[in-house]
Amino acid sequence: MAREDVLVTADWAEANLDTPGVVFVEVDEDTAAYDSGHIKGAVKIDWKDDLQDPVRRDFVNQEQFSQLLSERGIANDDTVVLYGGNNNWFAAYAYWYFKLYGHQDVKLLDGGRKKWELDARDVVTEVPQRPATNYVAGPLDWSLRAKRDEAEAAIGVKNLIDVRSPDEYAGRLLAPAHLPQEQSQRGGHIPTALSVPWSKAANEDGTFKSDAELREIYVDEAGLDESKATIAYCRIGERSSHTWFALRELLGYEDVKNYDGSWTEYGSLVGVPIALGDEPGTK
Amino acid sequence: MSDSCAAPDQDAALPASVDLEKETVLTGTVVNGEGELVQGAYVRLLDGTGEFTAEVVTGEGGQFRFFAAPGKWTLRALSRYGDATGEVEAARGLNETSLAVSR
Numbered sequence: 001m002a003r004e005d006v007l008v009t010a011d012w013a014e015a016n017l018d019t020p021g022v023v024f025v026e027v028d029e030d031t032a033a034y035d036s037g038h039i040k041g042a043v044k045i046d047w048k049d050d051l052q053d054p055v056r057r058d059f060v061n062q063e064q065f066s067q068l069l070s071e072r073g074i075a076n077d078d079t080v081v082l083y084g085g086n087n088n089w090f091a092a093y094a095y096w097y098f099k100l101y102g103h104q105d106v107k108l109l110d111g112g113r114k115k116w117e118l119d120a121r122d123v124v125t126e127v128p129q130r131p132a133t134n135y136v137a138g139p140l141d142w143s144l145r146a147k148r149d150e151a152e153a154a155i156g157v158k159n160l161i162d163v164r165s166p167d168e169y170a171g172r173l174l175a176p177a178h179l180p181q182e183q184s185q186r187g188g189h190i191p192t193a194l195s196v197p198w199s200k201a202a203n204e205d206g207t208f209k210s211d212a213e214l215r216e217i218y219v220d221e222a223g224l225d226e227s228k229a230t231i232a233y234c235r236i237g238e239r240s241s242h243t244w245f246a247l248r249e250l251l252g253y254e255d256v257k258n259y260d261g262s263w264t265e266y267g268s269l270v271g272v273p274i275a276l277g278d279e280p281g282t283k
Numbered sequence: 284m285s286d287s288c289a290a291p292d293q294d295a296a297l298p299a300s301v302d303l304e305k306e307t308v309l310t311g312t313v314v315n316g317e318g319e320l321v322q323g324a325y326v327r328l329l330d331g332t333g334e335f336t337a338e339v340v341t342g343e344g345g346q347f348r349f350f351a352a353p354g355k356w357t358l359r360a361l362s363r364y365g366d367a368t369g370e371v372e373a374a375r376g377l378n379e380t381s382l383a384v385s386r
Binding site for chain 1: 292323325327330332334335336337338340350351352359361362363
């Protein structure tokens, strides 16, 4: 897959704002961001209200995803361009959903909302009215999603990539540094997981680094074994979607899964091995 | 807020649950060349090795806030008015820094 098939530039986006069949979607947790101004024609998806099951700890199922996209006026054959805040974390997370449910043509806007804002490109507050569609999601593609037993079974067998910050990896912090450290689960990481913070894949303006730079980071510096399958995880699964995108969609590794249960699940399991400190640890 | 990775409202008052006896809070404002508070600046926290730790966007008051740990940190601001970098030696409690962005 070529990079331009999955990642579009802000210039491309600006030139295709009115192209029929291209739908821009802003994905955020902070929906106030969309309300204060968004790319012309973009619809919004709320990371929590729209993408999470309201009761169980899980994300929306095939029927719920079909209903969501139908309501937003997105058709199965549309080209969906996703962007959002937090260096595209939530957009990458949504991208992973679109792939999980078999959408053919989905792309990320490189740099997301941040690059768009730093470039001082136009935003509007007008909310587009798109007629509802009959979107039909495919069955969940389990080749892209890892569950907890699979994460544990991967210790010393597959590449495990922990994309949280070094302090979270080592167990010195339980949450990212812009949030109160209020969580109660154990700190540390899955033994043998390599520490490659998600941010290494991104430039300061939120765009992805080049394929050559990415390969150097994951393979040469971190020691990712290209002959093995890979599972990426973080705390709740969106930062690792960003890394999943870099590894599978940009670098083209075929067997890459996102473990969306991530540390909030693994670090609360009874009896599983945990490694502390800056080293991966052993099986 | 506790189950998400997104940045909370940066202009909101410090939550009552935050214990400044225990927490290390890095806070401050971003200002431009005219001394005006900059809304919508991207402020990132880098650890002692220069590694990215977190990023927030300033609200109307130009304010940012991080929950970290005592030690050396670097603050880096990006905005449409330009960039700025600041070094902080943080201790427990509130640590305040102002970042003046310029081209």
